[in-house]
Amino acid sequence: MDDKAAPPIAKSPVGRRLFLGLVALGAGGIVFGESVQNFASTKLGSGLASLLPGGDHFRIYSVTGSYPRIPTKKYQLEIGGLVDKPMTLSFDDLRALPSIEMVKAFQCVTGWRVPNVSWKGVQLSHLLSMAGVQKGAIAVSFDSYDGTDTESLTLDEAHIPDVIVAYEMYGQTVSREHGGPVRLVVPQMYGYKSLKWLKSIHVADQQVPGFWEQNGYPVNGWLDGWTGPTDPNPNLT
């Protein structure tokens, strides 16, 4: 992989260290969208130790090195592409839809795994049936408010019941650093499929590999049946 192809990447630190630990790859350097200095103050204040890597704890990732700030009042989810009824949903619209709650392990390719994460959100399959998937569609693409990360699922994968558009994590609105207010959660696949700061859902007649896949990760991110290297692209993680 040519390093120049990779955008600036955070080297998987936690909290403020994410901001401080950014590594620029390639000649372009980094343009910061906004400061992230206070992003996790509540959590850090209430238990720094619980966020440190090494145990059963999340590491916070952002391929852009910053975290979009999206107030719930301004949040919008676009659904379009090969659908009968393209739509834009607000945070309140999403919350008003039938929801599911689930408790699942969350696992990153790099080896960390968090058991028993509770999520609440709307099944992707429900959103797809609301929008009305048209003939010829075979895949779904996802864009992030970070402007860089993208993901994709086959239409069949998108209909798996535990694939959700999540707005709550551990009983609270998904936090900014975890991709809030709304992120995708695909529990049966590696974490990179669970796109944070979800902006849009696009139904299509072809599957376009997402950001991580363009950087060496398998398009098929199933936890079972992983045949790739433990860390397909250490530059990214």
Ligand SMILES: Nc1nc2c(c(=O)[nH]1)N[C@H]1C(S)=C(S)[C@@H](COP(=O)(O)O)O[C@H]1N2
């Ligand atoms: N927008 C966006 N979504 C993303 C990522 C990212 O860098 N940007 N990283 C992915 C990876 S590799 C993992 S393991 C999880 C990590 O979720 P967390 O940051 O909430 O721990 O988010 C995934 N979704």
Ligand SMILES: [Mo]
């Ligand atoms: Mo990951």
